Amino acid sequence: MVGGERNGLVDALRGWSLFGILIANLLIFQYGIFGKDEISFFQLSSLDYGGYVAIKMLIENSFMPIFTFLFGYSLILMSNRLKEKNRRVKWHLFRRFLVLIAFGVLHATFLWEGDILLLYGAMGMLLLFFTNRKRKTILVWCVVLFSIITLISFIGGEEEALISEDNIDVYLKDTMTIYGSGSYEMIKNHRNDVDPMEMSGGEAFIVVLFMPILILPMMLLGMYGAHVGWLQVSRQKLFQYIASSCVPIGLFLKASFYLSKEIIWLPDMSLIGGSVLSIGYIGLFSYLYSNSRHGQVFYGFESLGKLSLTNYILQTVVCTSVFYGYGFGLFGRMGVLLSILFGVGLFTLQVVGSVFFLKRFRQGPLEKVMRTVVYLENPFQSRKKRQLKDEMKVS
Template structure:
């Protein structure tokens, strides 16, 4: 039981830290929009902001959200184990969880913000059920194959403008220019209407949609599968004895991940730069996971671990809170800062908001067992007002934190 608590604490800490990276990456979408964050010339950014933007794209963008995907897969397997230890049918429990994620994701994306991930997590959960009972080696092979294929697909997108026609570029600029006016001055109703009804460039292209739908499993699947593999092989069990492994693994993945991502950002026209956009992101994510595991097993890290763990325990509540706060700051029905402050200021806001969430989460976690959104999902998942699984049928210790 002690080992289970240590493992869960480490997972919470990694999840909590990754939420900071997710917030910084999402801050670009809050500030400039889903399409505007790649059309920064329309916002007149300074040279300093330009370098800050590049730094975010290299070190953060696309490499922290996969950590959530990894932990989602990890948690699914642990939840299956926990449910089976109680003699329950894990598929029913997980299907209810996926359904609630779909509902929350739809509400979040429709009424608050279009950068939602919960809807996608709820949908891909049904696919992951196919892998929960597979052998660890099988899951690992599938993950490596999908990652390799997606990495090679980057060869086809090397060069920023190779696949974008002048007409598509013009439509994108028009869309972004219109979004600036709507998000800066629009009412809640006007912004919601624009977000959900305005034709989005590229997405209206049937070929683009077909390619995107085809690539999604290759792009997102590996990290979910690696999470399942990590749970099956006990990656975070007896973590203190694996510090050397974590350190070597972190270096092995972080270095090539940063090189590939830097190549994709600094030299987008280079012949293999597209691989930096596809393979670099998950490689860096794996390196971050191992690096954080090493960091949080240091005795000297004891003081900060509690704060990260508290945010991690309330990750969904904090994630949705970030959307509410940031849309209020940047949208017209709030402060209307959309596109006005710059990337550097956005990083500062992200850090400030995260620190406040860490303080509140630490206070909350000391008084309540789970967060409000976490309680809602668990109550629905287990059909229990207390948000707890049914009493175990089989003897032995049970992981109630799965």
């Protein structure tokens, strides 16, 4: 990126990743955070089950890592911009992550259990230790953490059920009733106060401790990628190589979840497969973008990516209104295939809406709040005055 010019590919990738995140999240919106992995409870038709497997194979855990990669990539781009303006990098980033945590707490408490903002804000605090590190150091940490995930996949063996069958059946029956026809307050209380896992303090601590190992590698890879300038439209050969190698390898590794049940000696490598497939998707999308970036579709992805925070929360508002009892009450009733079509329709409306919105405004409402807190700006000050103020600081 040159000066203050935005990287259109980064914005477009962020917008595209929100499509996959929406399709994957529709399993949670319709079946709940625990129900999506206990899908037999809902007795899907063969067609819906096929759609469910397709989401698990092609989308779930393979689009969120794209967003995670871009989180790290954008952190370096933002750091560079702050350095150019002689601003304190870590303090600005700290405030940014603090706002993400605040949004995440509000989102998870009052709207939906599938929030990622709180986790990303917390992970961002850890990334502050890497902002001034050499790119070689970042790469070493990235490789070490990916190696740990791969090792866990190899030696993991049979997973113990975190929830007993009796507990999960009772919980899912209650969830179907409350989410499908309950009031907002009933759903909020069920989401925040009922825990079918009944974990002890020690078990919860281990889960929290394990989270950075799963999330940080792709963030660090994004930081390293920004240092070496991976996401530049001129790198078509790199994109082509990444796509042609990582997409098939990632699909095979994700398929190992199902194949390992038939082939005894084959380990379940789906954990690392999601990240490999996401890297392949980044290469594939970047290659297509570099060949036709001026097309209307990619322009729409860019527009949506610039408003990613607002669009992410908007997806929650719309989907909870459709599936929860205080809205249309379609929880567990729409089916997987129809939910995919619904997701495509909602995403298309968001793309069109983002394009029209940015013709009138520079930022989305939540992006405006973020910028106001991060840069300690007057939200009513004109852009020209802010630029003049920045120039005076630099001089």
